[in-house]
Amino acid sequence: MTDTSLSSTDSAADLISDNAPESHEAETDTPEAIHEDRLWRDGGWTARVIKNEDDDGWAVEMIKDGEQEPALVGPWTMGRNKKDPKPLDVSAFNTLVKTASEVLRRHEQQLRAQLHKSVRVAAATGDEDLEITLDIVPDEDEPYALLTALDAFGEQLAQVQVAANFKLSKASAASWVENEFRRPS
Template sequence: MSEEFEQEIPSIFEDRLWHHKGWEARVIKNEDDDGWAVAMTLDGQAEPALVGPWTMGRDKKNPKPLDMSAFNTLVKTASEIIRRHEQHLAALLHKEVEIEVRGERVTVALDIEPDEEMPTATLTATAEDGSELAKVAARPDFNLTRRSAQQWADAGYPRASED
Protein backbone atom coordinates (compact mmCIF):
# COMPACT_ATOMS: atom_id res chain seq x y z
CA MET A 1 0.00 0.00 0.00
CA SER A 2 1.41 3.42 -0.85
CA GLU A 3 2.33 5.81 1.95
CA GLU A 4 0.15 8.44 0.32
CA PHE A 5 -2.98 6.26 0.63
CA GLU A 6 -2.03 5.14 4.13
CA GLN A 7 -1.84 8.74 5.34
CA GLU A 8 -5.35 9.47 4.05
CA ILE A 9 -6.90 6.96 6.47
CA PRO A 10 -7.10 8.60 9.88
CA SER A 11 -5.94 6.65 12.90
CA ILE A 12 -8.64 5.47 15.30
CA PHE A 13 -7.90 4.77 18.95
CA GLU A 14 -11.04 3.51 20.68
CA ASP A 15 -11.32 0.97 23.50
CA ARG A 16 -12.38 -1.85 21.16
CA LEU A 17 -11.18 -0.57 17.78
CA TRP A 18 -7.77 0.66 16.74
CA HIS A 19 -6.84 1.50 13.18
CA HIS A 20 -3.28 2.67 12.69
CA LYS A 21 -0.61 2.42 9.98
CA GLY A 22 -2.54 -0.01 7.78
CA TRP A 23 -3.78 -2.33 10.52
CA GLU A 24 -7.10 -2.68 12.29
CA ALA A 25 -7.44 -4.31 15.70
CA ARG A 26 -11.04 -5.04 16.63
CA VAL A 27 -12.09 -6.57 19.95
CA ILE A 28 -15.05 -8.87 19.36
CA LYS A 29 -17.26 -11.13 21.43
CA ASN A 30 -15.91 -14.68 21.39
CA GLU A 31 -18.67 -16.82 19.89
CA ASP A 32 -17.41 -19.98 21.61
CA ASP A 33 -17.65 -18.75 25.21
CA ASP A 34 -18.26 -15.71 27.39
CA GLY A 35 -14.86 -14.21 26.64
CA TRP A 36 -13.50 -11.78 24.10
CA ALA A 37 -11.23 -12.05 21.08
CA VAL A 38 -9.20 -9.62 19.01
CA ALA A 39 -9.07 -9.70 15.21
CA MET A 40 -6.14 -8.14 13.35
CA THR A 41 -6.84 -7.20 9.74
CA LEU A 42 -4.44 -5.65 7.25
CA ASP A 43 -5.96 -2.87 5.15
CA GLY A 44 -7.35 -4.23 1.89
CA GLN A 45 -7.82 -7.76 3.20
CA ALA A 46 -11.26 -9.34 3.62
CA GLU A 47 -10.23 -11.74 6.37
CA PRO A 48 -8.23 -11.13 9.54
CA ALA A 49 -4.63 -12.32 9.57
CA LEU A 50 -4.96 -13.14 13.26
CA VAL A 51 -7.81 -13.85 15.65
CA GLY A 52 -6.88 -14.60 19.24
CA PRO A 53 -8.19 -14.42 22.78
CA TRP A 54 -8.45 -11.03 24.45
CA THR A 55 -8.15 -10.22 28.13
CA MET A 56 -11.18 -9.43 30.29
CA GLY A 57 -11.29 -6.12 32.05
CA ARG A 58 -11.42 -5.70 35.82
CA ASP A 59 -15.21 -6.01 35.88
CA LYS A 60 -14.89 -9.56 34.41
CA LYS A 61 -17.62 -8.74 31.87
CA ASN A 62 -16.12 -6.31 29.39
CA PRO A 63 -12.84 -6.56 27.50
CA LYS A 64 -9.71 -4.74 28.52
CA PRO A 65 -9.26 -1.63 26.31
CA LEU A 66 -6.69 -1.78 23.53
CA ASP A 67 -3.47 0.13 24.14
CA MET A 68 -0.35 0.98 22.12
CA SER A 69 1.78 -1.79 23.59
CA ALA A 70 -0.83 -4.48 22.90
CA PHE A 71 -1.51 -3.08 19.43
CA ASN A 72 2.18 -3.11 18.50
CA THR A 73 2.52 -6.70 19.71
CA LEU A 74 -0.56 -7.73 17.73
CA VAL A 75 0.78 -6.04 14.57
CA LYS A 76 4.11 -7.83 14.97
CA THR A 77 2.40 -11.22 15.46
CA ALA A 78 -0.05 -10.75 12.59
CA SER A 79 2.76 -9.59 10.27
CA GLU A 80 4.75 -12.71 11.14
CA ILE A 81 1.73 -14.92 10.35
CA ILE A 82 1.35 -13.24 6.96
CA ARG A 83 5.08 -13.63 6.27
CA ARG A 84 5.00 -17.34 7.15
CA HIS A 85 1.91 -17.86 4.98
CA GLU A 86 3.64 -16.18 2.03
CA GLN A 87 6.76 -18.31 2.55
CA HIS A 88 4.65 -21.47 2.69
CA LEU A 89 2.80 -20.53 -0.49
CA ALA A 90 6.08 -19.73 -2.26
CA ALA A 91 7.47 -23.12 -1.19
CA LEU A 92 4.40 -24.88 -2.61
CA LEU A 93 4.70 -23.04 -5.93
CA HIS A 94 8.48 -23.34 -6.41
CA LYS A 95 10.48 -26.48 -5.79
CA GLU A 96 14.01 -27.25 -6.84
CA VAL A 97 16.54 -30.04 -6.52
CA GLU A 98 20.17 -30.41 -7.49
CA ILE A 99 21.41 -33.39 -9.48
CA GLU A 100 24.60 -34.36 -11.25
CA VAL A 101 24.64 -34.77 -15.02
CA ARG A 102 27.88 -35.89 -16.67
CA GLY A 103 29.90 -34.61 -13.71
CA GLU A 104 28.22 -31.19 -13.66
CA ARG A 105 25.78 -29.89 -11.06
CA VAL A 106 22.36 -29.11 -12.52
CA THR A 107 19.45 -27.44 -10.74
CA VAL A 108 16.01 -28.64 -11.76
CA ALA A 109 13.13 -26.36 -10.75
CA LEU A 110 9.37 -26.75 -10.90
CA ASP A 111 7.42 -23.50 -10.95
CA ILE A 112 3.65 -23.64 -10.63
CA GLU A 113 1.34 -20.85 -11.74
CA PRO A 114 -1.80 -21.20 -9.61
CA ASP A 115 -5.15 -20.79 -11.31
CA GLU A 116 -8.43 -22.16 -10.00
CA GLU A 117 -9.50 -23.45 -13.40
CA MET A 118 -6.28 -24.24 -15.25
CA PRO A 119 -3.02 -24.16 -13.26
CA THR A 120 0.19 -24.51 -15.26
CA ALA A 121 3.76 -25.49 -14.43
CA THR A 122 7.21 -25.20 -15.94
CA LEU A 123 10.14 -27.56 -15.42
CA THR A 124 13.54 -25.94 -15.91
CA ALA A 125 17.06 -27.37 -15.87
CA THR A 126 19.85 -24.87 -15.21
CA ALA A 127 23.60 -25.52 -15.36
CA GLU A 128 25.94 -24.43 -12.59
CA ASP A 129 27.04 -21.41 -14.68
CA GLY A 130 23.41 -20.22 -14.89
CA SER A 131 22.78 -21.27 -18.47
CA GLU A 132 19.41 -22.82 -19.18
CA LEU A 133 19.66 -26.41 -20.38
CA ALA A 134 15.95 -27.09 -20.85
CA LYS A 135 12.57 -25.54 -20.15
CA VAL A 136 9.35 -27.45 -20.74
CA ALA A 137 5.72 -27.29 -19.75
CA ALA A 138 4.86 -29.77 -17.00
CA ARG A 139 1.78 -30.90 -15.15
CA PRO A 140 1.15 -28.80 -12.02
CA ASP A 141 0.96 -32.02 -10.01
CA PHE A 142 4.37 -33.24 -11.27
CA ASN A 143 6.25 -34.76 -8.32
CA LEU A 144 9.72 -33.21 -8.47
CA THR A 145 12.23 -35.36 -6.62
CA ARG A 146 15.95 -35.95 -7.17
CA ARG A 147 15.02 -39.25 -8.80
CA SER A 148 12.41 -37.75 -11.19
CA ALA A 149 14.81 -34.90 -12.06
CA GLN A 150 17.63 -37.36 -12.75
CA GLN A 151 15.35 -39.49 -14.95
CA TRP A 152 14.31 -36.39 -16.92
CA ALA A 153 17.95 -35.33 -17.40
CA ASP A 154 19.12 -38.87 -18.29
CA ALA A 155 16.38 -39.05 -20.96
CA GLY A 156 17.67 -35.82 -22.56
CA TYR A 157 15.15 -33.41 -21.02
CA PRO A 158 12.10 -34.46 -23.07
CA ARG A 159 8.84 -32.57 -22.98
CA ALA A 160 6.49 -33.88 -20.31
CA SER A 161 3.79 -36.21 -21.57
CA GLU A 162 0.22 -34.93 -21.48
CA ASP A 163 -1.37 -38.09 -20.04
Protein backbone atom coordinates in the same frame (compact mmCIF):
# COMPACT_ATOMS: atom_id res chain seq x y z
CA MET B 1 -15.44 11.89 27.02
CA THR B 2 -17.87 10.32 24.53
CA ASP B 3 -18.26 6.55 24.17
CA THR B 4 -17.10 5.59 20.67
CA SER B 5 -17.05 1.83 21.20
CA LEU B 6 -18.74 -0.26 18.53
CA SER B 7 -22.12 -1.78 19.18
CA SER B 8 -23.10 -4.98 17.39
CA THR B 9 -24.86 -2.93 14.70
CA ASP B 10 -22.06 -0.39 14.14
CA SER B 11 -19.24 -1.05 11.73
CA ALA B 12 -15.82 0.53 11.68
CA ALA B 13 -16.68 2.21 8.39
CA ASP B 14 -19.85 3.75 9.89
CA LEU B 15 -17.88 5.01 12.88
CA ILE B 16 -15.22 6.56 10.68
CA SER B 17 -17.69 8.22 8.31
CA ASP B 18 -19.73 9.62 11.21
CA ASN B 19 -16.69 11.17 12.89
CA ALA B 20 -14.63 12.18 9.84
CA PRO B 21 -14.67 15.80 8.76
CA GLU B 22 -15.95 16.41 5.25
CA SER B 23 -13.21 16.72 2.71
CA HIS B 24 -13.31 17.60 -0.96
CA GLU B 25 -9.77 16.35 -1.53
CA ALA B 26 -9.10 13.11 -3.37
CA GLU B 27 -9.23 10.11 -1.05
CA THR B 28 -5.95 8.45 -0.24
CA ASP B 29 -5.24 4.73 -0.10
CA THR B 30 -4.15 5.00 3.54
CA PRO B 31 -7.02 5.07 6.03
CA GLU B 32 -6.81 7.62 8.81
CA ALA B 33 -5.36 6.35 12.09
CA ILE B 34 -7.87 5.47 14.83
CA HIS B 35 -6.90 4.87 18.46
CA GLU B 36 -9.91 3.81 20.49
CA ASP B 37 -10.57 1.32 23.27
CA ARG B 38 -11.98 -1.37 20.95
CA LEU B 39 -10.79 -0.20 17.53
CA TRP B 40 -7.22 0.63 16.66
CA ARG B 41 -6.09 1.35 13.10
CA ASP B 42 -2.56 2.35 12.22
CA GLY B 43 0.31 1.37 9.96
CA GLY B 44 -1.73 -0.77 7.59
CA TRP B 45 -3.44 -2.84 10.29
CA THR B 46 -6.75 -2.76 12.15
CA ALA B 47 -7.27 -4.36 15.56
CA ARG B 48 -10.85 -4.80 16.62
CA VAL B 49 -12.03 -6.19 19.96
CA ILE B 50 -15.14 -8.29 19.42
CA LYS B 51 -17.46 -10.40 21.53
CA ASN B 52 -16.24 -14.01 21.58
CA GLU B 53 -19.11 -16.05 20.15
CA ASP B 54 -17.86 -19.25 21.82
CA ASP B 55 -18.11 -18.00 25.41
CA ASP B 56 -18.69 -14.94 27.56
CA GLY B 57 -15.27 -13.49 26.87
CA TRP B 58 -13.77 -11.20 24.26
CA ALA B 59 -11.56 -11.72 21.22
CA VAL B 60 -9.39 -9.48 19.08
CA GLU B 61 -9.06 -9.70 15.32
CA MET B 62 -6.21 -8.27 13.28
CA ILE B 63 -6.96 -7.33 9.69
CA LYS B 64 -4.32 -6.13 7.24
CA ASP B 65 -5.52 -3.20 5.10
CA GLY B 66 -7.00 -4.42 1.84
CA GLU B 67 -7.76 -7.92 3.13
CA GLN B 68 -11.24 -9.31 3.69
CA GLU B 69 -10.36 -11.95 6.31
CA PRO B 70 -8.50 -11.41 9.58
CA ALA B 71 -4.88 -12.57 9.65
CA LEU B 72 -5.23 -13.34 13.35
CA VAL B 73 -8.10 -13.89 15.78
CA GLY B 74 -7.32 -14.59 19.40
CA PRO B 75 -8.68 -14.27 22.92
CA TRP B 76 -8.64 -10.83 24.52
CA THR B 77 -8.19 -9.99 28.19
CA MET B 78 -11.09 -8.91 30.38
CA GLY B 79 -10.91 -5.51 32.01
CA ARG B 80 -10.83 -4.84 35.73
CA ASN B 81 -14.59 -5.14 36.09
CA LYS B 82 -14.42 -8.71 34.66
CA LYS B 83 -17.22 -7.80 32.25
CA ASP B 84 -15.85 -5.45 29.61
CA PRO B 85 -12.69 -6.01 27.54
CA LYS B 86 -9.37 -4.43 28.40
CA PRO B 87 -8.87 -1.35 26.18
CA LEU B 88 -6.42 -1.54 23.30
CA ASP B 89 -3.24 0.48 23.71
CA VAL B 90 -0.11 1.15 21.66
CA SER B 91 1.90 -1.64 23.29
CA ALA B 92 -0.82 -4.26 22.79
CA PHE B 93 -1.41 -3.08 19.22
CA ASN B 94 2.29 -3.32 18.34
CA THR B 95 2.45 -6.85 19.78
CA LEU B 96 -0.64 -7.85 17.80
CA VAL B 97 0.83 -6.39 14.58
CA LYS B 98 4.07 -8.33 15.13
CA THR B 99 2.18 -11.58 15.80
CA ALA B 100 -0.20 -11.17 12.85
CA SER B 101 2.71 -10.30 10.53
CA GLU B 102 4.51 -13.46 11.62
CA VAL B 103 1.39 -15.55 10.94
CA LEU B 104 1.16 -14.11 7.42
CA ARG B 105 4.88 -14.65 6.83
CA ARG B 106 4.63 -18.31 7.87
CA HIS B 107 1.58 -18.79 5.67
CA GLU B 108 3.45 -17.32 2.67
CA GLN B 109 6.45 -19.57 3.37
CA GLN B 110 4.21 -22.63 3.55
CA LEU B 111 2.46 -21.70 0.30
CA ARG B 112 5.82 -21.11 -1.40
CA ALA B 113 7.05 -24.52 -0.20
CA GLN B 114 3.96 -26.16 -1.69
CA LEU B 115 4.31 -24.36 -5.02
CA HIS B 116 8.11 -24.51 -5.42
CA LYS B 117 10.27 -27.63 -5.38
CA SER B 118 13.95 -27.98 -6.16
CA VAL B 119 16.46 -30.83 -6.53
CA ARG B 120 20.12 -31.06 -7.61
CA VAL B 121 21.25 -33.60 -10.19
CA ALA B 122 24.42 -34.23 -12.20
CA ALA B 123 24.59 -32.65 -15.65
CA ALA B 124 24.69 -34.97 -18.66
CA THR B 125 28.37 -34.09 -19.09
CA GLY B 126 28.97 -34.96 -15.45
CA ASP B 127 31.22 -31.98 -14.78
CA GLU B 128 28.68 -29.89 -12.83
CA ASP B 129 25.44 -30.15 -10.88
CA LEU B 130 22.23 -28.66 -12.17
CA GLU B 131 19.41 -27.30 -10.10
CA ILE B 132 16.05 -28.49 -11.36
CA THR B 133 13.06 -26.49 -10.10
CA LEU B 134 9.34 -27.03 -10.36
CA ASP B 135 7.13 -23.97 -9.92
CA ILE B 136 3.40 -24.66 -9.80
CA VAL B 137 1.13 -21.95 -11.20
CA PRO B 138 -2.21 -22.46 -9.40
CA ASP B 139 -4.46 -21.04 -12.13
CA GLU B 140 -8.14 -21.69 -11.31
CA ASP B 141 -9.01 -22.83 -14.85
CA GLU B 142 -5.84 -24.50 -16.07
CA PRO B 143 -3.14 -25.02 -13.42
CA TYR B 144 0.30 -25.96 -14.71
CA ALA B 145 3.91 -26.08 -13.61
CA LEU B 146 7.21 -24.89 -15.06
CA LEU B 147 10.12 -27.32 -14.97
CA THR B 148 13.38 -25.39 -15.18
CA ALA B 149 17.06 -26.38 -15.37
CA LEU B 150 19.65 -23.95 -13.96
CA ASP B 151 23.42 -24.26 -14.17
CA ALA B 152 25.85 -23.67 -11.30
CA PHE B 153 25.69 -19.89 -11.94
CA GLY B 154 21.88 -19.77 -11.87
CA GLU B 155 21.60 -19.36 -15.63
CA GLN B 156 18.53 -20.98 -17.16
CA LEU B 157 19.41 -23.83 -19.51
CA ALA B 158 15.92 -25.07 -20.29
CA GLN B 159 12.30 -24.68 -19.28
CA VAL B 160 9.18 -26.65 -20.19
CA GLN B 161 5.57 -26.52 -19.11
CA VAL B 162 4.31 -29.69 -17.39
CA ALA B 163 1.14 -30.76 -15.61
CA ALA B 164 0.58 -29.20 -12.19
CA ASN B 165 0.66 -32.68 -10.65
CA PHE B 166 4.12 -33.49 -12.06
CA LYS B 167 6.19 -35.19 -9.33
CA LEU B 168 9.68 -33.73 -9.11
CA SER B 169 12.23 -36.16 -7.70
CA LYS B 170 15.93 -36.79 -8.28
CA ALA B 171 14.97 -39.63 -10.63
CA SER B 172 12.46 -37.57 -12.68
CA ALA B 173 14.91 -34.63 -12.85
CA ALA B 174 17.80 -36.87 -13.95
CA SER B 175 15.58 -38.47 -16.59
CA TRP B 176 14.63 -35.03 -17.94
CA VAL B 177 18.31 -34.01 -18.15
CA GLU B 178 19.25 -37.32 -19.85
CA ASN B 179 16.45 -36.79 -22.41
CA GLU B 180 18.01 -33.42 -23.34
CA PHE B 181 15.28 -31.42 -21.60
CA ARG B 182 12.43 -32.75 -23.74
CA ARG B 183 8.98 -32.35 -22.18
CA PRO B 184 8.38 -35.32 -19.86
CA SER B 185 5.45 -37.50 -20.88
